[in-house]
Amino acid sequence: MDAVDVPGSMRLVMPGNVRALDPAPAMFDAMLAGWTRQQQSRLLARKTIADRMSLLRRFALFNGTYPWEWTPEDVEAYFSAQMSGPLPLAHSTVRGQQSDLRLFCTFVTDARYGWAAACMEEFGRAPVQVCHDWNTADHVADYEGRPGRRALTYDELQALFDAADERVDSIRRRGRKGVLSAWRDAVLLKAVYAYGTRRRETAMLDLHDLRHNPRAKAYGRFGALEVRFGKASRGSPPKRRTVLTVPEMDWIVPLLTEWTAEVRTGFGVGGHPALWVTERCGRISLRRLDEVFSLVRDLAGLPDELELHCLRHTYITHLIEFGYPERFVQDQVGHRYAATTAMYTWVSDEYRNRLLEDSIRRRAERAGTRVGRGAR
Template sequence: MTELPASLAPDLGKAVAGWSAWLAEEKRASEHTLAAYRRDLEGFLFFLQSYLGEPPSLAALESLKIKDFRAWLAERERHGLARSSTARALSTLRGFYRWGERQGLFENAAVGQLRNPRQSKSLPKALSEAETREALRGVLELQDEPWLAKRDLAVLLLLYGCGLRVGEALGLKRAEAPTPGQGALKVRGKGSKERMVPLLPLVTEAVADYLSACPYQAGPEEPLFLGKRGGPLSARRVQETMAKLRGLLSLPPEATPHALRHSFATHLLAGGGDLRTIQELLGHASLSTTQRYTAVDAERLLDVYKKAHPRAG
């Protein structure tokens, strides 16, 4: 986890520690989420230290005007940071101020007056069914050791066959490994929310093949997926696997691990799946998030129409 500036005033340093503890213990934020929030706040406090010319304190947080917050936003834009990243950082900052107000430590109405930066609505990137099949076949060719190839196939099948996020797949423990004949898998998603996802025989068989070939014996509470040296498999390694597949198979740039989850949803929708069901399978809190896939599918159908219809050109 990143360290916050050492030159914070003691009262602000104590507040940041309290906020972090609250996120971890009360909100049950994952390590990944907590690290992201801390980076967002760290960026703001580094800016504030330079902007004020002294270590920021709780009094400084209360005294900031809307023009001061806008100076921070302008600084982020000058550094070319993505608007989506700035929107998240602003959300983190608002959350920190809300927590401070509830604790009776500090408050500032100006932060609530800031508008999120305008963002273009990007659609999820999905692979075609043919590209997905190529990726799942090709992954077996990337590793010299058969057990590693079987591991990578099992991971990718959980992403595409069950719609899991990478972190959800890698967060499975050995005791939670799906087994042949098992019909559904309990998944812990964002905010530790649980959901059940159906299991295809292809997925359970791939996991069983991996476990039978894995040279390491792990306890029931240890990670299901292990790295080459026996430690937990990292998301970075899964990303590297997809990068190698892009090179090997000339797949498009959007062929990432997360794209397999998008492909799961898009292909279900194309096959007649309804949005409410897909929302449950993906673990989306809001139906509006899932509705993006209708635009993806409409875009795909329009592309097929343009290529196939004799009058489309």
């Protein structure tokens, strides 16, 4: 099959009338540039592309070879080294990197792009697929996240919120600066739990994302939360969803009312649209969100492996325990598949025992009904 002018093809990247003084690195750079173009045409995020380019350069540097020289043994050596260091990569990270490496090899070996023919002509060797079933990790588990990333227990959640409130009182008692910031942090953590938002979703919220819900007029403008920067699929814009304020979380309404009407204005942000603002009158950063959770978590004496995203896990778990249908929970948190919601759900022993007791009671009632009918 002849190469054609498709995004990422060799003809569009390498000038036909110029020969590089050092052809090997020039060919490698051109391959990376071609794959970048091909991924851009698929509307992949810049960070996704940059991460893949970085991986390929690290892989080439580790093995001291170029793509047309790569072998399956190189894959095994590289990832064996990544897993044997003091900080081994997570299983999901390894699988993701192997998948990226496989995609690159598929790209450069596709005859439509012309890279294999160009390498054969220049170096006498063509790139091959080096990632196979026997040297890459299988996706055998539904959930590959870190075991420590879990839902908080009710006691841990209460301890976290108490520590956040105590931090505000402590700063106020000592007459130190930072009362408004600590106040913001306390409300922010509670809001993350009350709506189950992800980190970026939280940071990108604006004031006008607070919405009325005609079916819950008592909540005013806090009856729903419009999430406009939900987690995107590859090549697609951020997903949008509306998270309804559930009755079990309605304690967040007076907190958000106080924050938006009184506390937030103390930052002097003027017309800035962000819901969560900083002392410098800007939008709170993702890094600051992590720092806030870590600080309050340590004050509460909770395990170090817990992180901000655990509040989202807790929200999902508690909605299930409150008896909400799985489809409702799925829509609230923006999961495309119900199986994803199930992965993130840890249901407490109390809830399971309650379901068991209800099942036993219903079975006993049915048995009693059958006995009664037989007697008649």
